[in-house]
Amino acid sequence: MSFVAKRCGVQFSPPSIVLIYENKETNKVRKRIIPVRNFSKYSDYSMAAERLKNHPRHRDYLEGVSQSQLERLHVILRDHLQGFSLDYSLSSFRLDPDEDLNKLDDEELARKKGQMDELFEKNRRHKDDPDFVYDVEVDFNVETREKCSWDEESDDGF
């Protein structure tokens, strides 16, 4: 891959995805503005993100940008078209560790999963990595373990 994505964001007017990338062949950093077409306040953010990711003219540049990040950027654009502020969109992605996510619908859950997916992608070992190991076994020392505070004030089973 000769394009390395550095940062990816949105621009509201006209609605576009903005990508800062490095061209590995020339070692130059460039900005690419990808207009988001046929996207309205009623559009499906996840289908639009998938379409863009597979777009023949853009896919090589977007290879290093995850599907979930593109989904979140489309959610921000759609929120804007619906009249919501950027602050509103960003706070909807924030994850409250005490929130019961079982109660959310698909879209609400997708917003929350954004933050989790980011961490997942950051720590992810890919099967194409030269040092990839399929069966990673780590024995965690049982003796040095401290009691977990999550077990306090618990009823049966804990």
Add this chain to the structure above:
Amino acid sequence: MAGNGNNIPELDQNKYDADEQVKIICLGDSAVGKSKLMERFLMDEYRPQQLSTYALTLYKHTANVGGKTVAVDFWDTAGQERFQSMHPSYYHKAHACIMVFDVQRKITYKNLANWYKELREYRPEIPCCVVANKIDADMKVTQRSFNFGKKQGMPFYFVSAADGTNVVKMFREMIKRAVDYKQNPSDFMDEVMQELEVKLKHSDY
């Protein structure tokens, strides 16, 4: 109908009576990483079947246990957690259960008690384990001991679907336990059901 799903071949659960076939179910809250764990274990092999009408994803896997080929069906929820309870057919004929929580969210750990209670209503004896996922987010959690399931003697695994820690080990051990359980079932209800099925077959004539 108890989940026999006669019209949908994927949901025909009679196949789980065959010796070379086991069913393993995953339980746990939304977004604890159940599907990510499945995908990490199966890698390129995975071809999930989305049965969205049933809020269900099936993953098929072929394992080798003690020199024998075993077909494993993994049942994963696809949003059924939202109802705080699973359809009885989800538990029907399961041979093992993998219970997952997210080490970054206490509520997912606390909710294990509810999932476990429901599991035992349907499957009082099947082997079960507790899986602490996302340890890559904070390795310090591995220095803590989590007591849920200890009393019941359930194995506990610290895993990460992102970097792969202990994922393959956990799945292999659970497949082995599912096969062992199947060869030596102790669920009384299973035996009653089998007897009833035999009687029903005879009365057909």
